[in-house]
Amino acid sequence: MKNLAIATVLSFVGITAFANVESPELDVDNATVIVAQDFEEIEVSSLPEAVSKAVEKNYPTAKIDKAYKNEKDQYKLDLSLEDGTTGTVYADAEGNWIDM
Structure with a gap:
């Protein structure tokens, strides 16, 4: 009886292993492009x-x-408000807000 239980479990594990659907891989290259924007710190006084x-x-x-x-x-601008909240915004040289 014990062997029957073990055989059932092993059969179930074997079937589920073959039924496993592969999940799509994360496209790391695209994620890196979005995250790493190569910004260099500048003086606030030098902003347009x-x-x-x-x-x-x-x-x-x-x-x-x-x-x-x-x-x-x-x-890329790191801002702080009077109430203590902080945030980051992005703008182009003409002062238009952009999404990054």
Whole structure:
């Protein structure tokens, strides 16, 4: 009887192993392109006036803590609000917000 139980379990395991559907692999190359944007830190004072004005207009209580720039003249801005919340926004050189 014990052998019958073991044989049943082994049969079940063998069947489920063949029935396993392969899950698609994560495309790491695309994820890396989205995450790594090659931004280099710059002085906040060196931001284009259009970017600074866009922050003043859309986030009047925000302070720009850090600024970064990439080779496409896109800017990553670390902002902090008066209530203590922080966030990151992205803009182009003309002060238009972009999604990254």
